[in-house]
Amino acid sequence: MSLLSFRGGGIVLKNIYAIPIALAVIATVICAYLILTIPKPKVIYEDFETEGEEWSADADVPLDPMNPGKPVKWEIERTAHNARSGNYSLKMFIDGKLDDGTIWIERKIDLGKGGQIVFDLSFWFWSEQESFNTIAVVCAYVGTKNPEVEGDFIVLGAANEVAGWKNYAYRLELDLGSSEELWVAVGVSVRWETEMTYYLDDIRIELG
Ligand SMILES: [Ca+2]
Ligand SMILES: [Ca+2]
Ligand SMILES: [Ca+2]
Incomplete structure (x- = not known):
């Protein structure tokens, strides 16, 4: 009823x-x-456990005098040889014997809006040994353009601060203006004349 x-x-x-x-x-x-x-922070996480296409390798390295017209050897690849999480990480190798060269991975993030953002980056970086000499530095880029040269990067710290995994972080408030996309890169830059191999894992990006 x-x-x-x-x-x-x-x-x-x-x-x-x-x-x-x-x-x-x-x-x-x-x-x-x-x-x-209400805007929620956007979180991007990369642990290298699966093949992905978001990140790509790039470099600003000198030419190799022993190999005319060719850059010095460098390589960035996913590997199961070392990992902080799961089984995989990213191996970064560069022949730094010329005391020069920066290699990195980069990706674009489509935000769908411009203006003010708070950017929080954290990642883990592995060094075989601790050294009081600065053999290389860990560097990063965040901004509206595709990073192409060493000068685009800021230095987060020495690459050989500990033997093993170390966390690096970078926080920045930035104004994207009318750009609705953001580029992020993480890499290593040579400071000492030697060949070097480092590993990278567990990149976390929070955008608020
Ligand atoms: Ca991993
Ligand atoms: Ca390039
Ligand atoms: Ca680039």
Whole structure:
């Protein structure tokens, strides 16, 4: 039997429920609006456990005098040889005997909006040995352009601060202007005349 068929009493009953129902509907609409419109941090995580196409390798390295017209040897590849998480990480090798060269991985992030953002980067970097000499430095880039040269990067610290895995972090507030895309890169830059191999794992990027 419907509420309306109750003549007088039914109308009273209907009024009693009308206000709470209306409030519940309004509260639901407000909650849905807040959930949809409050910006949530976007988190990007890369642990190298699967093949991906988001990141690509790039470099700014000198030409090899022993090999005319060719750059010095460098290589960035996913490997199961060493890992902080799971079974895989990224191996970064460069022949730094000319005391020069920067190699990195980079990716573009489509944000869908420009303006002010807070960028938080964290990753783990592996060095075979600790050294008081700065053999290489760990470097990063964040900005609106595709990084192409060593000068695009900022130095986060020495690459040989510990033997094993070490966490590096970088936080930045930046104004993208009208650009709706962001480029991020993490790499290593030679400071000592030697061949060197490092590993990278567990990159976490938070954009708020
Ligand atoms: Ca991993
Ligand atoms: Ca390039
Ligand atoms: Ca590039």
